[in-house]
Amino acid sequence: MPRVLDAERNVLEIEDKISGDILEVHYRMPENSQRVRYSNALTVRKGGKVKIAKDIFTIQAGFGFELLTGIKKGDFVIGGRAFASEPGDPDFDPKWKEHVRAGASDVLAYLARTVFGAVDKPSDGVEFEDLETPEEDFSLDATGDVEAAAPEATADPLSGR
Known part of the structure; x- marks a missing residue:
C-alpha cells in the first residue's frame, strides 16, 4: 500500500x-522542524554523552496533542x-481536544x-512463527502448581553444563 x-x-x-x-x-x-524538536526532546547530546529524557511519556503526549x-x-x-x-456536528464540543488530553494522554503518546x-529499516530476514506445540509442557498439574508440571531440569542453567 503506498503512502498517500x-x-x-x-x-x-x-x-x-x-x-x-x-x-x-x-x-x-509533522513538519520536519517538528520531527527535529521531537528527537531533541527525547535525547540531549552533550559532548560524548547522550542523555535520555526522564519523562518520555509526557513529551510524547505533548507532541501527540500537537498532531491531533x-x-x-x-x-x-x-x-x-x-x-x-x-x-x-450537533455534538461538537469546542473543548474536545482538551478532554482527550485530560482523559486519554496514553492515546496521544501512542499517536x-x-x-x-x-519509518524503519526492512527486517533482517528474521521470521517469527507460532509453535503449534511447545517443546516443554508448562501446563498446571492437578494441584495448580506450574513447577510440579514442568519437566525436571537436567543441569544447572548457570553452570554452563
Whole structure:
C-alpha cells in the first residue's frame, strides 16, 4: 500500500484496552522542524554523552496533542455524553481536544510514537512463527502448581553444563 502524501485526513486506529474498542484518531503529518524538536526532546547530546529524557511519556503526549486534528464521534465520552470534534456536528464540543488530553494522554503518546517512528529499516530476514506445540509442557498439574508440571531440569542453567 503506498503512502498517500496529499491525504485530506490521516487516520490511526488504536486498540484501546481500557474501553475494549478500536479508537479512531485523526492527525496531521509533522513538519520536519517538528520531527527535529521531537528527537531533541527525547535525547540531549552533550559532548560524548547522550542523555535520555526522564519523562518520555509526557513529551510524547505533548507532541501527540500537537498532531491531533480530530476523533471519531462516539469514541470518547465525558459526563455520559459522546462528543464530536467536527464543528458542524450537533455534538461538537469546542473543548474536545482538551478532554482527550485530560482523559486519554496514553492515546496521544501512542499517536506520537507511531507517527514520529513511522519509518524503519526492512527486517533482517528474521521470521517469527507460532509453535503449534511447545517443546516443554508448562501446563498446571492437578494441584495448580506450574513447577510440579514442568519437566525436571537436567543441569544447572548457570553452570554452563
